[in-house]
Amino acid sequence: MKSEPAPSWANEKQGRFFTRIDVTTMLNGAVLAVPLHVITGRAPGPTFGIITNTHGDEFLATIAIREFVNALDTARLRGRVVLVSVANPMATAGFGRQTPEQHGRTDLHEVYPGNARGNTTQMIAATIAANVLHHVDALIDFHSGGSGGRLQARVDYNARTDDELKRKNLALARAFGATFVHENEFAGSAAHYLNSRGVPAVNPEVGGAWLGPHATNYYTVMMVNGLKGMMQHLGMLEGSPEPRSPLHFDLKARREIRPKNSGYLVSRFERPEDLGQLIKDGTKLGEVIDLYTYQVIEELVAPHDGYLFFSRYSGMVGGGTQAFALAEAAATRRLD
Ligand SMILES: [Zn+2]
Structure with missing residues (x-):
């Protein structure tokens, strides 16, 4: 056109x-x-x-x-x-x-x-x-x-x-x-x-x-x-x-893991090579430390098996912000 x-x-x-x-x-x-x-x-x-x-x-x-x-x-x-x-x-x-x-x-x-x-x-x-x-x-x-x-x-x-x-x-x-x-x-x-x-x-x-x-x-x-x-x-x-052979997923397979609380996120997945890894259900992705009290106030955990497709490196996060995202393993396929 x-x-x-x-x-x-x-x-x-x-x-x-x-x-x-x-x-x-x-x-x-x-x-x-x-x-x-x-x-x-x-x-x-x-x-x-x-x-x-x-x-x-x-x-x-x-x-x-x-x-x-x-x-x-x-x-x-x-x-x-x-x-x-x-x-x-x-x-x-x-x-x-x-x-x-x-x-x-x-x-x-x-x-x-x-x-x-x-x-x-x-x-x-x-x-x-x-x-x-x-x-x-x-x-x-x-x-x-x-x-x-x-x-x-x-x-x-x-x-x-x-x-x-x-x-x-x-x-x-x-x-x-x-x-x-x-x-x-x-x-x-x-x-x-x-x-x-x-x-x-x-x-x-x-x-x-x-x-x-x-x-x-x-x-x-x-x-x-x-x-x-x-x-x-x-x-x-x-x-x-x-x-x-990339991993292919659609919106139905997309799962974002967001902290409920604001603080300093200590991420366990902050290397480029971590993306594409298959993360098992229950794996700890990171934890949020309160800036004021220094207490750990939240743990972020994989809710199911999935391929890590974005990840946040360590640093300040606001409550509700996107931190990690998994492509649900059962709904993701590797293209030939
Ligand atoms: Zn953009």
Whole structure:
């Protein structure tokens, strides 16, 4: 579906191009603009859209995407990568998940296709839709664990599509090579909107924030390999993605373990390698220590056998926040 006018970058020749697309003005006097990288290959091929920093505290993908696109040889690239490096600059400036603005609907992950005369978040979405989403053959919206302190290693794809698009979404998700693929729902996201137009689009959710060197390197390698695998799958790069057998689960198999109380969580699962482990029913995942009395006020325990698909590392938690999540073993399958 490409009935919209051609984007400003449609006639870019082989090479790299960077621009900023104005959205609106901000109260600090600066112009709010969306940054756009266009990397065009020598040979024709698909247009692959990448957006990241949709949530302003999920920044790890930045260094992996930078490493990956800097290494792309445009002489060997078929087609084009169109990349929004910071989808929500206002959320990013505030180190927060959502846009700091007065009115509601401030999560860019929930407002697509946006509204050019809506609030600031909706204007950002409308700008990205008009300049990127309406002109791509496939898209990823790249997330990671944010200031909540969680580690992630999965690619989410949309459950609410027809069978053919679902198959394409799953194939794109698998090409990334993460530990898990998760059939999920995310109404209002860029990927969901593109799916409604028949275009495959999925959300990698990998790594975390403020990690040490081991975990940063572990996830950066996973992300760079993932981008390469997806572009091989799309026929934009030579070769094919490494065959992998990810764990697949849907929303019915998803179980989140949340502390009832706030405090300091001592996590027993805070290494990247812990994700994908089969955790037995009754295993202690962590404990919450009261910041004031130093008492252990809660133990978090696996409620059934399941594969650990996100985990929180040790640190402060608010009551009710997501700490650990298991894909229920009985409802999870390893794809061939
Ligand atoms: Zn996110």
